[in-house]
Amino acid sequence: MTWVIQTLRWGLMAIVLSLSACSETPGSAGFAGLAEQVEEETFAQPAPGDRLRFPEDFGPHPRHRIEWWYLTANLTTEQGEPLGLQWTQFRQAMVARDPAGPAPEPDSWPLDAGWMAHAAVSFQGQHWFAEKLARGDIGQAGATADPFEVWHDNWHLQVEGEGEGDGHWRLQVDGEGWSYDLRLTVNGEPVAHGEHGFSAKTASGEGSMYFSLVDLVIEGEVTLGGETFGVSGQGWFDREWSSQFLKAGQQGWDWFALHLESGDKLMMFRLREAGGDFLSGTWVTPEREVFPLGPDGIRLEKIEQRDTADGSVPVQWRIQVPGRQADLNVVAPQGHYWNDGLFPYWESPVSVTGSHQGEGYMELTGY
């Protein structure tokens, strides 16, 4: 779940594309002037009454402007060392399209949508990152719901062995001098965030459709600088789509997805705004009971900052969920975890102590 930074990143890229295509100067209205680039009303807007549908919602949503598929994993090597990794694929539409209607002809090299993929590995204080870009509708990058597959060049996440790999996915990624090849076992049903999947992002009600698979068992191999490590551990998978970009005044985003040793799972985010932060989250019990957390149900406190060449970021947090008697101390390991792509942001594994022990992932933007 990387809603805010992704919209920012994609928004800026959309401007670049629009500039190159029509050489017009964007206006200043809306966040980064994006409202001037694409007419909002042509895209479908998520609303509180919307419902999730499976398996369709694993696939793309051409009527919506932005969406992403996102996986984070807290793994351990055979030598017992922690290793974190992430993979994200984004779709950014310039033109809304009816899913039942005809897709643009690939021969026209259409620019109705663009795709971006990110992947990173964090190990022993080091961070490897790669980024890919593609235009949509030509086959270079895309996604299908059934059979489930998301690909970008030779990176792909797909159901393994069509028809017989029920519940097993395979994720293959390679960067420069590093790669990973993972098998993922999906346990449990998708967890709908917010109100049946509608996750509010502002106090005034704008939001996105958002669900997660919070219990992935992962094993496979990670190769770093010619050395291959057998790895295993747990992962978290997000699907989110929307049509609204951030509003002016929203400065950045702090997002956490935590696996607690008690079997509980916690997702929470905070949008930092000049007029007051917006917090939201979801608590999932070991029995898969889902408790949406509103702004009053969570407290987030910054404990410690870390200075890096790319900026100072908070690396230690206190998260309190009074309704679940949770008082968590969340800390990033030593190292710098900037994803140094078109628009840099911080993304690192974290360890959890306090009322609960655990691990997870943290994404920080706007620092």
Next chain:
Amino acid sequence: MTVFSALLSHYRRHPLQLLALALMIVLATMLWTGVSHLTDRARASLAQSEQAIAGQQQLVREDGQAVSVQDFADLRRQGLCVMPWLEVQRPSPEGRVIGVDPFASACFGNEAPGQAGVDALNGEPFLDIAEAAEMVRQGSEGDLSLLVPVDVEADAVPSDYRLKDFSMGPATGELGESFLLNLDALGVLVLLITALLVRSVYQLGLVQRRESFTLLRRFGVPAARVQGLLLTEMVGLTCVCVIPGIWLGRWLAEMLGAGFGQVLENLFDAPLYAVDGGGFAMPAMIMVAVVLLACFADQRVLMRLPGVTGSVPAWWFGIPVLGLGLAMVAWPFTLGWLFVGIALVFVAVGLLTPRLLSYVAQWGAEGAGAITLWQRRELAVLFRRLALPVVALQFAVAMVLAIQALVTTFEDTFERWLAQRLEAEFYVEVPVQAAAEDGVRYLESLSGLGDWHLVQRGATQVRQETRRDRAGSSVAADVFSISPIGPLVMGWTLLDAVPDAWDKLAAGQGVMVNEQLARRQGYRPADPIGFTLGEQFLELPVVGVYADYGRPEGEILVVGQILPETFTARFQSLSLNPGALPIAEIELGLAAVWNNDNLTIRDNASIRSLASGVFDQTFLITRAITVLTLVLAGTSLLIMGWVFFTTRAWYYRLLFVWGLSRREVAGQLRWLAMFLTGAVAVAALPLGVWLTWVLVSRVNPLAFGWSLPMAVYPGFWLEMLALCLMIGLAIALLMRRQLGGGVPAPAMANVTGGGER
């Protein structure tokens, strides 16, 4: 008063001299920095332009079908870095545009062809590939290529595809390398000239400070200490002066380079002109070293205390040095040997010229009238006393003459080189599996088609039975077959030929060989040459030797009709002028007979204008450099001449005592100054012609195995002479003003450099 301040007090009494020395260091630094900056940039720009037009590769389908967006997606999904390149030809004035996908080119990094970033997608000529595809949909002709980075190896390519060169133009290859080598030589010459100029000004100053040095010695200051202080003084002055010099040189290079960069961008659709500013430290250190070397190379400078400016010790030493240098250049073993020989000749000329001119000035003066005798003797003195600036101007003029001839020859050669390779308007590659004969039959069936021929290239073994080698062994060479022999080739430059050479070639009664093969094996027209074609051995006379402008391999040109069945063509292509037919129709016809939609067709006319434009601009820079050098050398002589004449002003005033009128004295001075500078230009002429000959006939064959034609340009010689005379005239005019005011007589006869008479 300290010793140092006593030394420096000279400049307080003669501030103009300090100014002249500082100005010379600043100007010399500016010139050298500007030249080295420009040559570096010209080198980088040429390298980049070559990369832009010839350094890419593409993937094509093994089955000969045209690549599509599906191929692109498949290749990307297999992990290959591929980017689409959709070239769309539109009628004038819109012209060509190139559609690229900035997303796909990201994996090329900074090596993306044409640097096609999103910020450059403005249709000049790059635009987003969707827009280019729309133009194709609306009827424009489009050609899609899939480019891969140059480091992709053949074994990394999926089996359904193969790598192929992707070229927007011909590689300039060794022609460009040769030109760059000469640019480097030019840079070294400029450094030498600047060193001479600085030394001459410094020597002038030393002479004028001679009395101060003598006084210091009388006060017991050791010579070594004075020497050390002089060194300190020059280090300080140089350090102060090189910084503005470097800055001015950069500025100069920017001024000259901006236009060059603009043209390159227009030609290659990319910011090709190298804009790296470089650091200040290296040029500053080099310049300080050169200045100190020029001024203090002779450690005994104080002991010897040259009597006058730039005296030429041991001038006779120049004679054996000249002989040795000329011999080394005449029989050069290696390039290094040759450069040493050239350096020796320059040293010798520098030693001999002032003395020679001095003798010539006095030659036959005995028995002449008093005024004439005075004129000749005074001129002889001037040549000796102004030795260093005279030699510097001589070198500069010689260099300008050589560079002008070289650049003009290069331009001419390059035009011919382009003409030879790109004579036809279009070039069509015969696909690997296709039969060239089918294409030939198709072209023969067309009416209204312009000139055309089929080119087939293959290998041969040439039996070595020439004047040089009768051993009978064989040497590998290329076969270059053309049929029919027509106007497209008959305009080639033949270095040597028998009468009706082209007719004999067309009739199969002889072959032509390229310059390289002729040089290596000693072939001349009418010599028999034995060679293999497939399994057949032929012996035919050589009917001509054609210029090949840098092709490293030996080559035999034959008419296609004599190729036997067993000859295997390594490469085949058609060169054609479409005449009254549209090229698109010819392309369609050839695609049909060869059953291949993916024909490689090159528009030679646009490539030719593109390549010519780049070289034109490079030549322009070179000319600018030479003019700058000349301006500096001329300015130097002007300053030196003026200063020196000024030191002799009291002496020239004696002419009034002799009864000459003011006008007559001015006339005498005009004669002296113009004769001085004119003689320098004349003395520079043989050196310039010799240098031109060395560059085209010695450096090039040694470095690259082929020669440039030697050409001289007397019109340009006259321009140089006129320029030198103008410098002389300017000196005379300045002196006339000088003599207009009062000039004090010297306290002692030898107080100035003008003491000799």
